[in-house]
Amino acid sequence: MLELHNVEVTYSDVILALKGVSLSLREGQCVALLGGNGAGKSTILKAISGTLKSEDGKVSAGAITLEGTPIHNLEASEVVRRGLIHVMEGRRVLRHMTAEQNLIVGGHMVPDRAELKRRLDHVYTLMPRLANLKSRTAGFMSGGEQQLLLIGRAMMARPKIIAIDEPSLGLAPLMIHDVYEVLSRLKEEGTTFFLVEQNSAAGLGLADYAYVLENGRVVLDGRADKLAQNEDVKEFYLGVTASGERKSYRQVKHYRRRKRWLG
Amino acid sequence: MIYVINDIITGALIGLLYALVAMGFVVIYRASKVFNFAQGELVILGGFIVWYTTFELGLDLWLAIPLSLLLSALAGYLIERIFLTKLIGESVFSMVMVTVGLLILLRGIVLLLFGPAVRPFPVIFPLKPLFLGEMLIPMNLLIGGLITVVAAVGLSWFFNRTRAGLRMTAVAEDHVVASSMGISVKGSIAFAWVLGAVLSTVGAMIFLSGKSLTFLASEIGFAALPVALFAGLESIGGLILAGVIVGVAQSLATNYLDPLVGGALGTVVPYLIMLGILLIRPTGLFGWRTIERV
Numbered sequence: 326m327l328e329l330h331n332v333e334v335t336y337s338d339v340i341l342a343l344k345g346v347s348l349s350l351r352e353g354q355c356v357a358l359l360g361g362n363g364a365g366k367s368t369i370l371k372a373i374s375g376t377l378k379s380e381d382g383k384v385s386a387g388a389i390t391l392e393g394t395p396i397h398n399l400e401a402s403e404v405v406r407r408g409l410i411h412v413m414e415g416r417r418v419l420r421h422m423t424a425e426q427n428l429i430v431g432g433h434m435v436p437d438r439a440e441l442k443r444r445l446d447h448v449y450t451l452m453p454r455l456a457n458l459k460s461r462t463a464g465f466m467s468g469g470e471q472q473l474l475l476i477g478r479a480m481m482a483r484p485k486i487i488a489i490d491e492p493s494l495g496l497a498p499l500m501i502h503d504v505y506e507v508l509s510r511l512k513e514e515g516t517t518f519f520l521v522e523q524n525s526a527a528g529l530g531l532a533d534y535a536y537v538l539e540n541g542r543v544v545l546d547g548r549a550d551k552l553a554q555n556e557d558v559k560e561f562y563l564g565v566t567a568s569g570e571r572k573s574y575r576q577v578k579h580y581r582r583r584k585r586w587l588g
Numbered sequence: 589m590i591y592v593i594n595d596i597i598t599g600a601l602i603g604l605l606y607a608l609v610a611m612g613f614v615v616i617y618r619a620s621k622v623f624n625f626a627q628g629e630l631v632i633l634g635g636f637i638v639w640y641t642t643f644e645l646g647l648d649l650w651l652a653i654p655l656s657l658l659l660s661a662l663a664g665y666l667i668e669r670i671f672l673t674k675l676i677g678e679s680v681f682s683m684v685m686v687t688v689g690l691l692i693l694l695r696g697i698v699l700l701l702f703g704p705a706v707r708p709f710p711v712i713f714p715l716k717p718l719f720l721g722e723m724l725i726p727m728n729l730l731i732g733g734l735i736t737v738v739a740a741v742g743l744s745w746f747f748n749r750t751r752a753g754l755r756m757t758a759v760a761e762d763h764v765v766a767s768s769m770g771i772s773v774k775g776s777i778a779f780a781w782v783l784g785a786v787l788s789t790v791g792a793m794i795f796l797s798g799k800s801l802t803f804l805a806s807e808i809g810f811a812a813l814p815v816a817l818f819a820g821l822e823s824i825g826g827l828i829l830a831g832v833i834v835g836v837a838q839s840l841a842t843n844y845l846d847p848l849v850g851g852a853l854g855t856v857v858p859y860l861i862m863l864g865i866l867l868i869r870p871t872g873l874f875g876w877r878t879i880e881r882v
Contacts, residue, residue, distance in 0.1 A: 374768060376768050379764045379767070400767070401768055402767050402770045404770075410769070410770075417764075417765045419757075419758050419761045420761065421876045422757060422758070424756055426757075430757075430758045430769060430771075433751050433754065447839075478769070482769070494657070
């Protein structure tokens with residue numbers, strides 16, 4: 326459904342952020358991208374959704390195809406029309422608009438009012454908390470509520486793929502649970518996800534397949550349940566050692582050397 | 589006492605005219621975050637288009653007015669496409685500097701096309717004032733005030749209730765987020781310039797009806813500036829209140845304070861109000877306040 330073939334991304338014609346990334350996403354699948362800061366996870370989502378240009382970035386080599394059609398040179402608005410929505414990190418709600426106005430903007434391409442209403446009802450059924458906050462100015466909602474609103478706003482467009490960036494970032498554990506429950510229900514409904522997460526435990530819990538990125542390259546990939554059992558993944562991203570003990574500073578240095586080697 | 593009431597009414601109606609021109613500022617600012625310094629020149633351009641269609645082409649007003657609005661919409665669209673569309677995503681400073689350049693360029697174009705002579709402007713709204721008892725209400729300003737209120741209500745409804753308007757409001761909030769939702773940022777900004785140019789032409793019709801058309805008319809752009817900043821650059825409804833306050837204050841200052849201080853205070857008062865409100869509320873009365881989660 327969505328494929329990246331040897332994609333390279335350059336910022337300002339100088340910084341090579343992705344160094345030949347290849348990956349694929351099938352219909353109905355949830356694929357997670359894991360990795361530390363600066364690994365290139367968010368860059369992949371921006372390359373897919375056409376929002377790289379706003380940061381002076383471009384796909385300098387390779388190809389991205391959605392259902393066989395190249396999309397890497399398209400404007401962001403055109404990518405959305407083809408069925409891919411990017412939920413950006415940083416909870417970028419439209420702060421001065423109400424929650425419901427945010428949702429209506431999300432469904433701005435819906436042809437008729439009755440369908441728009443049906444989609445609103447679907448969002449409110451899935452996230453009753455939003456129904457109670459529909460008149461609230463989005464900027465004054467809590468972090469978790471804003472994250473739910475962003476998911477709802479993406480749902481309004483009924484996209485083929487939702488590419489969601491760091492949905493758990495900065496949220497309390499209870500709120501992360503709520504957000505992932507909604508994502509899980511959407512997955513059950515057949516939504517296809519591209520999920521970027523630093524919270525690897527949460528990401529691997531939802532995903533069917535995962536790619537691990539280091540320094541702009543895919544260093545590891547496989548079924549999410551298998552990766553969750555991988556010793557390196559457990560050590561690097563889940564913070565669990567074989568003995569379950571905390572790492573000393575010496576161990577951390579060793580761990581960084583091994584990561585560099587892997588990358 | 590009746591003189592004071594008449595001055596207040598006239599001031600309020602002039603303030604509504606400022607609000608109409610300021611609406612052009614606000615519509616363009618909301619879409620592009622660009623403060624258009626050439627707004628007064630758009631009024632002049634609109635004025636010359638009306639003059640051209642009525643006096644040069646000799647069309648009747650019922651035909652000349654819609655044609656003028658159409659031509660000014662086209663001018664607004666072309667200005668955006670030629671000078672601004674390529675700057676989307678660049679720094680706001682670059683775009684603002686382009687509007688300063690546009691100010692000079694539009695003056696040059698109008699001068700080149702129509703020459704420097706003072707032109708007559710058609711009488712579009714009745715010149716005879718309306719008398720209500722001892723109250724005297726300038727008819728053209730009264731009709732202009734009603735047009736301003738209707739335009740403000742209509743645009744507020746458009747931006748807050750319709751999907752096309754909400755799309756433009758989303759663009760006003762965040763270009764990147766808007767485009768990530770499939771909204772054409774370029775299309776929204778182009779439409780804002782079309783609206784800004786049309787509003788300026790309507791402003792020119794009210795302001796210049798039955799008067800002379802010269803480059804001095806562009807000063808209304810700067811007169812409208814305090815109203816736009818006072819109301820807040822994102823608020824359309826707020827322009828009505830801000831316009832009335834500024835207009836009344838200016839009228840009273842001109843009629844009652846100027847004779848005491850030897851003149852010019854009436855011209856300064858709107859800017860004093862603007863500075864005062866900006867010191868207290870930097871985003872104006874109804875502008876979007878920064879919402880930061882900490």
